[in-house]
Amino acid sequence: MILGRLTYGLLLVAVLSGLALAPFWSAARPLESLETLNGATPWGFWLRGVHALSSWGFLLGTLAHLVEVLSKKTDGRLSPGVWWRSVALLPVSILALLGGFLMRGDAEAQAALAVWREVSASIPVVGRALAALLLGVPGSDLAPVALHHAGTFTLLAWLLTAEHGKTLAPDLRSTVLAALGSFAAAGLLPVSLGPAIAPAGALLLGPWYLLGLQGALLHLPVTAGWLLPLFLLAVVGLVRHVDGRWRTTLLAVAAAWSAGYLAFTVRLLLAAR
Amino acid sequence: MFRTRSLVALLLLALAGLLAALGREGQREATRGRGSDRAGGKVERCVTCHVRPEEDQGGAHARAAVGCSSCHLGNELAFDKARAHAGMEPEPGALRTVSRTCGRAGCHVREARRVSTSLMARASGIVSVNRWVFGEIPEPRGTATMAETLAKADPSPAERHLGKLCAGCHLHTLRENRDDAIHGNGSGCASCHVARKLPGAVPRPHPAIDARVTDDRCLGCHSRSGRIALTYEGLHEVEKDQAGACGDAATTLHDGRPACRAEADVHRLAGLSCIDCHLHTDLMGDGRAWEHSEEQVEITCEACHGPARGGSEGKETTWSEVTDPISRDLLRQRGETRPPDERVRLGRRGTPLWNLRPSGAGWVTLRKGQGVALATKQTPIDPNHVLPGHERLTCSSCHAAWAPTCSTCHTRYESDGRQWDFARSAETAGRWVETSDGYTARPPALAVRADGRIAPAVPGMVMDLDATAAGGPKGSRRLYSSFDPHSTGKKARACESCHLSSWALGLGTGTLSLTGSRPAFRPATPAPDEPRMASDAWTHLDAEHPGVGTRVGLRSLDAKELRRTLAVGACVSCHKDARDPVWKDFEASNARLAIGRTRCAFSTKG
Numbered sequence: 001m002i003l004g005r006l007t008y009g010l011l012l013v014a015v016l017s018g019l020a021l022a023p024f025w026s027a028a029r030p031l032e033s034l035e036t037l038n039g040a041t042p043w044g045f046w047l048r049g050v051h052a053l054s055s056w057g058f059l060l061g062t063l064a065h066l067v068e069v070l071s072k073k074t075d076g077r078l079s080p081g082v083w084w085r086s087v088a089l090l091p092v093s094i095l096a097l098l099g100g101f102l103m104r105g106d107a108e109a110q111a112a113l114a115v116w117r118e119v120s121a122s123i124p125v126v127g128r129a130l131a132a133l134l135l136g137v138p139g140s141d142l143a144p145v146a147l148h149h150a151g152t153f154t155l156l157a158w159l160l161t162a163e164h165g166k167t168l169a170p171d172l173r174s175t176v177l178a179a180l181g182s183f184a185a186a187g188l189l190p191v192s193l194g195p196a197i198a199p200a201g202a203l204l205l206g207p208w209y210l211l212g213l214q215g216a217l218l219h220l221p222v223t224a225g226w227l228l229p230l231f232l233l234a235v236v237g238l239v240r241h242v243d244g245r246w247r248t249t250l251l252a253v254a255a256a257w258s259a260g261y262l263a264f265t266v267r268l269l270l271a272a273r
Numbered sequence: 274m275f276r277t278r279s280l281v282a283l284l285l286l287a288l289a290g291l292l293a294a295l296g297r298e299g300q301r302e303a304t305r306g307r308g309s310d311r312a313g314g315k316v317e318r319c320v321t322c323h324v325r326p327e328e329d330q331g332g333a334h335a336r337a338a339v340g341c342s343s344c345h346l347g348n349e350l351a352f353d354k355a356r357a358h359a360g361m362e363p364e365p366g367a368l369r370t371v372s373r374t375c376g377r378a379g380c381h382v383r384e385a386r387r388v389s390t391s392l393m394a395r396a397s398g399i400v401s402v403n404r405w406v407f408g409e410i411p412e413p414r415g416t417a418t419m420a421e422t423l424a425k426a427d428p429s430p431a432e433r434h435l436g437k438l439c440a441g442c443h444l445h446t447l448r449e450n451r452d453d454a455i456h457g458n459g460s461g462c463a464s465c466h467v468a469r470k471l472p473g474a475v476p477r478p479h480p481a482i483d484a485r486v487t488d489d490r491c492l493g494c495h496s497r498s499g500r501i502a503l504t505y506e507g508l509h510e511v512e513k514d515q516a517g518a519c520g521d522a523a524t525t526l527h528d529g530r531p532a533c534r535a536e537a538d539v540h541r542l543a544g545l546s547c548i549d550c551h552l553h554t555d556l557m558g559d560g561r562a563w564e565h566s567e568e569q570v571e572i573t574c575e576a577c578h579g580p581a582r583g584g585s586e587g588k589e590t591t592w593s594e595v596t597d598p599i600s601r602d603l604l605r606q607r608g609e610t611r612p613p614d615e616r617v618r619l620g621r622r623g624t625p626l627w628n629l630r631p632s633g634a635g636w637v638t639l640r641k642g643q644g645v646a647l648a649t650k651q652t653p654i655d656p657n658h659v660l661p662g663h664e665r666l667t668c669s670s671c672h673a674a675w676a677p678t679c680s681t682c683h684t685r686y687e688s689d690g691r692q693w694d695f696a697r698s699a700e701t702a703g704r705w706v707e708t709s710d711g712y713t714a715r716p717p718a719l720a721v722r723a724d725g726r727i728a729p730a731v732p733g734m735v736m737d738l739d740a741t742a743a744g745g746p747k748g749s750r751r752l753y754s755s756f757d758p759h760s761t762g763k764k765a766r767a768c769e770s771c772h773l774s775s776w777a778l779g780l781g782t783g784t785l786s787l788t789g790s791r792p793a794f795r796p797a798t799p800a801p802d803e804p805r806m807a808s809d810a811w812t813h814l815d816a817e818h819p820g821v822g823t824r825v826g827l828r829s830l831d832a833k834e835l836r837r838t839l840a841v842g843a844c845v846s847c848h849k850d851a852r853d854p855v856w857k858d859f860e861a862s863n864a865r866l867a868i869g870r871t872r873c874a875f876s877t878k879g
Binding site for chain 1: 279280283284286287288289290291292293294295297298301302305310316318346348349350351352353356359360
């Protein structure tokens with residue numbers, strides 16, 4: 001499928017641009033290093049834009065490809081194991097992108113880090129250890145976050161994509177198209193940083209792909225931060241194993257979940273205005 | 274799969290994107306500052322652009338030492354102007370952000386906290402007295418602050434009055450939310466510590482910050498209400514139609530109000546500024562939420578000049594016992610030290626007067642601005658200062674030469690007018706109008722404070738109030754206020770100035786007669802509601818209850834005190850000298866006169 005291949009290409013562009021950005025980023029002074037990259041490094045803002053936009057493209061592509069697979073009912077072509085691992089690509093991608101967001105170190109990223117730490121810590125038994133493992137302990141620098149962003153989750157995303165696409169690397173044509181698209185987008189749509197310090201009384205927004213969850217967490221207990229996504233993954237994963245009315249029901253639940261998520265996103269954006 | 278047409282389209286799009294990026298890159302390179310990006314040992318990218326010498330104020334707050342963002346906030350990491358200026362505080366020290374500017378960790382944390390709880394910020398005295406006058410609270414006291422008052426969604430008539438007339442001076446009111454009376458002053462630390470921006474002055478890129486607060490900065494607010502800053506300078510405000518009567522003494526105040534020159538305070542004539550007498554706790558508070566200014570102010574006349582009668586004020590210690598950290602910091606900043614065994618005088622709550630130093634057998638006061646030492650005379654233990662019957666008098670009862678006086682205040686609310694509203698930072702419907710028949714400068718009257726001591730007083734609110742259009746009361750109030758007018762004269766007022774003055778005794782303007790069997794008073798203009806009383810009076814000779822003041826317990830002399838004072842008045846015309854034997858025991862002297870053991874020349878002649 002074209003969409004899947006293009007998404008793989010975007011992943012490669014994101015990885016390569018990320019490697020190019022790595023020398024400019026400092027775990028101890030994240031915002032300072034990114035301001036330097038944006039404001040004092042030739043073409044730094046553009047390189048960062050390429051990385052961010054190709055990553056977002058990868059996530060959007062993954063989502064769109066999932067919808068494509070479900071609508072064309074081609075999920076049955078994958079073995080159950082590969083299907084579940086492909087479904088897992090969605091949270092892995094989000095975690096990889098969230099790491100990148102946290103690495104900005106601005107007020108929005110700091111707030112998101114605190115929220116995500118709470119959400120992780122609310123997982124029974126392993127929560128606190130998991131939070132420390134993925135995000136570091138409170139007060140530490142962002143090195144653990146960077147490690148999992150560039151290492152754990154990116155490698156996992158690559159492995160899961162490679163298994164799903166049955167190829168270790170995207171083809172050249174997809175990669176070129178993905179690169180050209182990212183270059184164009186980075187020039188036309190500059191990616192800004194958030195405020196250094198939270199403005200008094202302002203509602204800080206997390207990454208755009210998690211705004212629905214942020215909106216839901218304003219009303220729901222913190223455990224909803226992992227229970228709601230887990231519920232969606234279970235529903236989507238189970239679609240592969242049922243047919244007929246059950247499949248329709250599960251897809252309807254997933255659609256309702258997505259609609260609710262979108263509603264929370266819109267509501268949060270309106271509140272932030 | 275992908276057609277060549279798609280590839281070409283994407284190539285064109287990528288080219289457009291790269292061209293846009295090229296433009297951005299050129300703009301970034303052209304607008305980026307070239308100065309150093311460090312100040313005060315930390316990254317400070319503001320100074321890559323702000324490199325002009327006039328943008329550096331030098332001193333303790335020099336650009337190289339603290340950068341810009343320490344005071345002005347914003348984003349010191351950003352190179353881009355818009356990002357760097359986001360969240361900037363144009364007025365560092367404004368109380369809305371003071372904990373992150375002047376009061377940030379490592380800087381003036383303690384001072385910022387104190388100022389935020391001081392009366393300059395809270396103005397709770399103004400709030401409570403105003404609400405009491407409007408009949409909204411039972412006593413002229415309370416802890417409600419001006420900021421709380423202005424924040425009310427549904428303010429009472431008194432609170433609306435405060436919001437439109439009185440709120441401009443308190444420190445929480447933002448600089449841009451000010452009327453023309455107090456222009457140039459800030460809304461926090463800058464109100465006092467940054468030089469005033471006078472109308473028409475050449476704009477300066479960065480004003481100077483100074484711990485040595487000059488009197489003109491006090492004048493902005495304290496030229497209103499009690500007008501102590503004007504009185505201290507020897508100025509008294511008049512109405513426009515009165516200015517001509519001043520003759521050569523006519524002048525204009527900094528904000529255009531007409532005024533007349535009068536005798537300046539003796540301390541002013543000696544070159545002393547406000548801060549030379551007032552302690553840091555007087556001005557910035559001591560962290561406690563006092564209700565009225567006289568509670569917050571620590572300095573007393575006795576603290577410098579010593580007690581007249583060996584009273585409790587005018588305490589001393591040695592520097593080894595001083596624990597006040599701010600006084601020690603002030604000395605350190607000035608490069609001064611005090612030997613541990615050096616004596617030091619203390620304010621009412623124990624704050625040291627660090628600029629008052631022992632010198633030989635006496636004391637000298639250092640002018641903080643110039644460091645000039647002035648000999649500070651101690652109150653002599655002479656007949657004038659130990660005169661029997663005067664034990665309750667404060668120094669200013671006799672030494673306050675004059676006070677600005679207005680006893681014909683009319684306040685009304687006009688719902689069809691418009692006026693600036695400090696609560697809304699905008700002109701809103703409704704207007705309070707204050708009128709008077711003019712101001713005068715005259716020796717103050719005498720009041721009895723809640724602690725029993727006699728102090729100067731002026732008509733604080735001898736007024737007609739018509740707030741009916743605002744849903745408030747209508748009526749007249751007859752309230753005097755007691756405060757030190759800041760018109761200290763070297764010579765005390767004469768005995769007759771109190772003992773034979775209907776004004777000083779609170780009886781108002783009229784004719785006092787002591788020739789009959791009992792004192793009599795004929796008002797020049799009788800009060801409409803009480804013919805025995807003058808229209809500008811606080812009390813009258815037959816009053817069952819003394820007049821009420823703007824503080825709990827503050828009152829006029831009562832009938833007994835009036836009779837006693839006037840009894841002395843009958844004798845002071847002849848017995849002018851405090852050493853006169855008649856004053857040693859006045860009651861005994863009177864008794865001797867009554868039984869004929871002595872003769873009164875006046876009565877014999879009369």
